[in-house]
Amino acid sequence: MVRTRFCDVFGVEHPIVQGGMQWVGRAELVAAVANAGALGFLTALTQPTPEDLAKEIARCREMTDKPFGVNLTILPSINPPPYAEYRDVIVESGVPVVETAGFNPAEHLPTFQGGGVKVLHKCTSVRHAVKAQELGVDGISIDGFECAGHPGEDDIPGLVLIPAAAERIDIPMIASGGFGDARGLVAALALGADGINMGTRFVATQEAPVHENVKRRMVEATERDTELIFRPLRNTARVASNTVSREVVSILDGGGGFEDVRDLVAGNRGRTKVLEEGDIDGGIWSAGMVQGLIHDVPTVAELVRRIADEADELIRARLAGLVN
Numbered sequence: 001m002v003r004t005r006f007c008d009v010f011g012v013e014h015p016i017v018q019g020g021m022q023w024v025g026r027a028e029l030v031a032a033v034a035n036a037g038a039l040g041f042l043t044a045l046t047q048p049t050p051e052d053l054a055k056e057i058a059r060c061r062e063m064t065d066k067p068f069g070v071n072l073t074i075l076p077s078i079n080p081p082p083y084a085e086y087r088d089v090i091v092e093s094g095v096p097v098v099e100t101a102g103f104n105p106a107e108h109l110p111t112f113q114g115g116g117v118k119v120l121h122k123c124t125s126v127r128h129a130v131k132a133q134e135l136g137v138d139g140i141s142i143d144g145f146e147c148a149g150h151p152g153e154d155d156i157p158g159l160v161l162i163p164a165a166a167e168r169i170d171i172p173m174i175a176s177g178g179f180g181d182a183r184g185l186v187a188a189l190a191l192g193a194d195g196i197n198m199g200t201r202f203v204a205t206q207e208a209p210v211h212e213n214v215k216r217r218m219v220e221a222t223e224r225d226t227e228l229i230f231r232p233l234r235n236t237a238r239v240a241s242n243t244v245s246r247e248v249v250s251i252l253d254g255g256g257g258f259e260d261v262r263d264l265v266a267g268n269r270g271r272t273k274v275l276e277e278g279d280i281d282g283g284i285w286s287a288g289m290v291q292g293l294i295h296d297v298p299t300v301a302e303l304v305r306r307i308a309d310e311a312d313e314l315i316r317a318r319l320a321g322l323v324n
């Protein structure tokens, strides 16, 4: 079985992470990931208030006695959520690890560190990874251009980004973006990472709390079926290609501004129409290029087991057989 220093530092069996996912990172999925021996993150801002996050953490604890974490995504916003209050709930609830993302975590680090919460910081560039390491985080999760959600503006795919980061990062580092199977895990290790983070692949599992149509669409989709929205606004997001995301790209490419797409991209629209009601053309939903490698909707346990077993086989049989 593949075991790395990530497993030792973060207290998990497999070097596999389920990153924070707005509307998807709820107790059902995170507990299944934890029970499978991987590291799952509840998504703080999926919960409408910090009190609801405390309840969701408690609900997750009822479903697993294994460690799990909380993702705190800090994004620029006109009316920011009460980040400090969410952060305090994370610390007070005794969760062992937080995944910070979206912004420099400096403001929140002293509270996490004082509360004994390990910090896995997710970022999309080598310079931000180096900065976070200097700030004293416990691990880095680095997202290549392939990823669902926000890939940043540098457009560096994992094949270059991960080894470039590995040259500068000494703490445990997780490769993210485009990973979905054992081949990805073994490749990430070869590139210098200590494990993988997956978002899209975990959406297409039995336990993910999203409509069956979304999972089926992921199985049908190819690696070409994503769109990059908000490019002209320099706030790029990779989402599933559908009538709404293609319209957003066309409006912004045609010189439109955020006001012109505000209704189309509304988070609640994607959440209710797509993720809950199953209308895959009803709004925006995050998905990565790895859709092209997703061919089934297994349970989380089956998925993690399969990746662990096949990685073992790939290293021992195929790779070891290539050297003499």
Ligand SMILES: Cc1cc2nc3c(=O)[nH]c(=O)nc-3n(C[C@H](O)[C@H](O)[C@H](O)COP(=O)(O)O)c2cc1C
Residues within 6 Å of the ligand: 018, 019, 020, 021, 022, 024, 043, 071, 073, 100, 101, 102, 122, 143, 146, 147, 148, 149, 150, 176, 177, 178, 179, 197, 198, 199, 200, 201, 203, 285, 286, 287, 288, 289, 290
């Ligand atoms: C539906 C969905 C929602 C996501 N929401 C968030 C989020 O709220 N915060 C965050 O840091 N990352 C978010 N992500 C990104 C994932 O945590 C992860 O970094 C990314 O999916 C990795 O790329 P992959 O999809 O190719 O595995 C989301 C991804 C998906 C698929």
